[in-house]
Amino acid sequence: MRFFQSFDTLLSPANGWAMSAGATMAPVFYYLYGSERRDILIVLLVMIALDWMTGVFAAKKDLTYSSEYGLSRIPRTLFLFALPAVANLLDRVVGTPGFLFFGVTFGLIYHTWTSLTANAFRAGWPLPKAVVKLVSSEIQAKAERSTRKEKQ
Template sequence: MKFLQSLENVATPANGWATTAGAIVSPAFFYLYGTNRQDILIVLFFMIALDWITGISAAKKNQSYSSDYGISRIPRTLFLFALPAVGNMLDRVMGTPGFLFYGVTFGLIYHTWTSLTANAHRAGWPMPKSIENLVGSEIKAKAERAARKEYK
């Protein structure tokens, strides 16, 4: 009897909606990105989030941030999330087991790492000199765009 009473907190409309959303989103997610690829996608999503955080910090420090800049980042981010899905679907069509998916995803991770590292440097956050040297051209390009107030 006590067990059934404890289910009152579990069987709520909110939990029902969450379960329904999960049942709909999960198959779509696996269709778009493939199975057993959650770890690499979490790395990509986390790197994109860090890029946003460091980019905002750098732009605020340089007073180069505008609402147009922030709004324009949303379609870019959606595009970055869509590219691995396109790679996965092309892999399925061509019969290659993850070749394009992983190539695109690792390329995006490297690109995003370069961007977030350059943003962190512009924000004045400490980092090893060897890392600064690796992304020197990106740091220079971002600094030039910020100076022109054309940061994109």
């Protein structure tokens, strides 16, 4: 009897909406990004989340954090997720088996990695010296942006 009682919480309106949204979005997701590409997209999602997190800590440390700046990053993030979809659609049009998709996606992952690593350095988190040297130009660019922001 207890097994059937658990259906009461499963069959709630909120769960119904969530299931409907998932059933609607799954085909759209596969159309935009292709099948069997979840893993690389999850890597990109995690990297972007880490970039946001390290960016917040770095901005709070150097006192340049503002919610306005954070909100302005939302369209940028949506753009980062749209680029692999466009590349996948172009692969389909041109007939290449993922060449553009994987090139764009790995490029975005590398760019996001340099950004989050520079943010982590600015936040004062320990990083190997070799990694700091690899992203030194990004660290310098972020430091200059935060200095300009402080003056405004």
